[in-house]
Amino acid sequence: xxxxxxxxxxxxHVFIRMDSDERNVLNSRPFQRLRHIHQLALTSLVYxxxxxxxxxxxxxxxxxxxxVYGVITSPGNLHKDVRDIIPENDDKKRYWRKALRMxxxxxxxxxxxxSHAAEKELxxxxxxxxxxxxxxxxxxxxxxxxxxxxxxxxxxxxxKLAVGEKELSKFxxxxxxxxxxxLAEIITGDSFGVDRIDYLLRDSYHAGVAYGKFDHYRLxxxxxxxxxxxxxxxxxxxxxxxxVSDDEQGALLGIDEGxxxxxxxxxxxxxxxYTQLYFHPVRRIYDIxxxxxxxxxxxxxxxxxNVEKHLEITDNEVTVGFLAASRDPSTAGHIPARRLVQRExxxxxxxxxxxxVKRNPEAARIIYEAACKEFGSExxxxxxxxxxxxxxxxxxxxxxxxxxxxxxEESEILGSKLPILxxxxxxxxxxxxxxxxxxxxKKREALLDVSIEEDI
Amino acid sequence: xxxxxxxxxxVTLAENLxxxxxxxxxxxxxxxxxxxxxxxxVPLELEYCLYKHGxxxxxxxxxxxxxxxxxxxxxxxxxxxxxxxxxxxxxAQKARELSPKTLAKYGxxxxxxxxxxxxxxxxxxxxxxxxxxxxxEGISGDDIDARAARLHEFKPHVxxxxxxxAVERLDKLREESEMLLAA
Numbered sequence: 001x002x003x004x005x006x007x008x009x010x011x012x013h014v015f016i017r018m019d020s021d022e023r024n025v026l027n028s029r030p031f032q033r034l035r036h037i038h039q040l041a042l043t044s045l046v047y048x049x050x051x052x053x054x055x056x057x058x059x060x061x062x063x064x065x066x067x068v069y070g071v072i073t074s075p076g077n078l079h080k081d082v083r084d085i086i087p088e089n090d091d092k093k094r095y096w097r098k099a100l101r102m103x104x105x106x107x108x109x110x111x112x113x114x115s116h117a118a119e120k121e122l123x124x125x126x127x128x129x130x131x132x133x134x135x136x137x138x139x140x141x142x143x144x145x146x147x148x149x150x151x152x153x154x155x156x157x158x159x160k161l162a163v164g165e166k167e168l169s170k171f172x173x174x175x176x177x178x179x180x181x182x183l184a185e186i187i188t189g190d191s192f193g194v195d196r197i198d199y200l201l202r203d204s205y206h207a208g209v210a211y212g213k214f215d216h217y218r219l220x221x222x223x224x225x226x227x228x229x230x231x232x233x234x235x236x237x238x239x240x241x242x243x244v245s246d247d248e249q250g251a252l253l254g255i256d257e258g259x260x261x262x263x264x265x266x267x268x269x270x271x272x273x274y275t276q277l278y279f280h281p282v283r284r285i286y287d288i289x290x291x292x293x294x295x296x297x298x299x300x301x302x303x304x305x306n307v308e309k310h311l312e313i314t315d316n317e318v319t320v321g322f323l324a325a326s327r328d329p330s331t332a333g334h335i336p337a338r339r340l341v342q343r344e345x346x347x348x349x350x351x352x353x354x355x356x357v358k359r360n361p362e363a364a365r366i367i368y369e370a371a372c373k374e375f376g377s378e379x380x381x382x383x384x385x386x387x388x389x390x391x392x393x394x395x396x397x398x399x400x401x402x403x404x405x406x407x408x409e410e411s412e413i414l415g416s417k418l419p420i421l422x423x424x425x426x427x428x429x430x431x432x433x434x435x436x437x438x439x440x441x442k443k444r445e446a447l448l449d450v451s452i453e454e455d456i
Numbered sequence: 457x458x459x460x461x462x463x464x465x466x467v468t469l470a471e472n473l474x475x476x477x478x479x480x481x482x483x484x485x486x487x488x489x490x491x492x493x494x495x496x497x498v499p500l501e502l503e504y505c506l507y508k509h510g511x512x513x514x515x516x517x518x519x520x521x522x523x524x525x526x527x528x529x530x531x532x533x534x535x536x537x538x539x540x541x542x543x544x545x546x547x548a549q550k551a552r553e554l555s556p557k558t559l560a561k562y563g564x565x566x567x568x569x570x571x572x573x574x575x576x577x578x579x580x581x582x583x584x585x586x587x588x589x590x591x592x593e594g595i596s597g598d599d600i601d602a603r604a605a606r607l608h609e610f611k612p613h614v615x616x617x618x619x620x621x622a623v624e625r626l627d628k629l630r631e632e633s634e635m636l637l638a639a
Contacts (some may be wrong), residue, residue, distance in 0.1 A: 360554075361460060
C-alpha cells in the first residue's frame, strides 16, 4: 500500500511531514528549481556555510505554518470577538489548513537566480518575485495539481495566502476576508510571519552566526488571533480621528502576554541578523557586482517574466556565465565577473554615521557624487538600503485581564526604539582606496556643509 | 524630485495638518500626499495603488519610516488599536533649509491641502481620496452617480449616499484647486 504521508529530515525542524499532494508539488518543475536557488545569494563568499537553498526554506515555512494554524484555531485559544471569522465546519477548516500549507510551500516559487540579490533592477517595472510566484501558481502545470486534489484547492486561494494582501494589491485588485488576511499573515506577516521565522533560524544555522536563534516554540504556542476593534472610551478625539478606518472589522495576529519575551527575542534576532549578516558590507558589494554582471550578461539586460523562461534559469546557469566571463575579457560582464570570482570587489570607503547625517541628511549621496568626480564613476559605487515600514511592526498583546495593548506599550524593549536600519555605504576600487581615504578625510566637512543647489 | 525636497514637502504638510487640529497619522499623510500629487500636480513621484483604505503608496510608507531614521519625522504612539501620530522631528528644519525653492514653489499647494483636510477623520479621507481615484480612473466619466457607484463597488462599506457626497466634495475641491493652479 502506498504511503500517504512522507517525512523529510531537516536540520531546523527535525522532521517535515507532507502528504502525497504536497509531494506532487515538491516533485514539480517549479519546486525542484528551488534546489538551485541559494537562499542567501553569494553570502557564502563571506560566510562559507551559507550555501543553503530556497528548497528547504519553503519546506520549513510549510511546517511552521501548519503549527501556527493548529495553535490559533485551537478552541481554547480563540478570543470571543474573533470566533465568527473562523470557519465552523470541520471540512472547511481542513480545506483552509491544506490551502495554507500549499501556499507556504509555494510562496517563493518566483524567486530569481540568487534570490533577492538581483531582483530590483533586473525585472520590468511593476514586476517582482511575488508576481512571478503568482503566475507560477496559476500556470497549467500547477493547476493540474490543485485540480487533482480531493477536494480540489482553488488556485486563487493559494495565490492570496502565498503572497499576502500587500504584495498582491501592488499589481491587481485584491479583496481579502478577515480569515484570509489572518491566514496570509501566518506566512507573510510583518511580525510573526513564518517565512521570517524560518529564514532567521535557518540562515543563522547555516551561516554559523548565533544571532538568529530565539525560542520559536514558545512564540508559536502563544500566538493568538486578536480583534482589531475593541470597546474603548479612551478619548473622543481618538474615536473621531484615530488612524483606524470604518471597515476594520477584522483581526490581527498577536500574542498572549506570556509570549512577549520570545517576541522580543525574535525582533532582536532580526535586528542582529540584519546588522551582522544581511548587511555585511562585503556581502552587499558582491550583490552589487552580481547585478552589474547580470545587466551586461543577460539578453536584453534583464530577466524574463514568462513562466517557462523563468523556470529555465537558476543560479547554476548564472554561475557558469560569470565563471566564463571572468576568464575572457571580450565577454560581456567581464569586469564585474572578475570582481566576483577573483575577489576584486570594491572596498568600503564610507558608511552612514550619525554625525554626517546630522550635518546633512544627504551625506552619502554627496560623498558618492564627489568621489565619482574625483576617482571616476567606474571605480566608485553607492549602496543604499532603507528599512521598509513593514519591518518595524507592532502587534497586539492579550493581557491576563483581557485588555489588548500594543506590543510597544507592553514591552520596554520593544518600546525603546530599536534603531531603524539604514545602509548608506560608498565603495571604491581597491587600488584607489588609500588615496580616496585621504581625500575624504580632508574634504568631508567641506562637502557636507555645502547646501544643495536644488533643481526643480 | 530629490528625496530631501520630498521630505521637506511631507514634513511641512504634517506641520500644517497638525496646526489645523489633524490627528496626522500615516493615513492623513498618505491621503494628503495623494491629493497633492494627483489633484495639484506636485511631482512627489509616489506610486499609488488601491489598497484596503483607498489609494495607498507603499513607497511613501517606506519613505516615512526612513525619514524617521533621519529624524526628519518623529511619531507619537497611541493606544491599541490606533496607529501612531506623526510629527516633525529634530531634523525637519534642516530638510526645509535644504529645500527653499521647492517650498517656495509648492508651499501654497501644501496649505491648500492642509486647509481642506485638516479637520478630516480617516473615514472622510478614505472616501475623498477614493473619489479622486475613481475620477482619475476615467471609467465612470464625469457623472457623479456613476463615480459614486464605482467608489461603492471598491469600498462596499461606504454607503452610496456617502460615496456621492464624497464625489461632490471632490468636485468642489477640483474647482477650487483650479483657481490655485491658475494663480
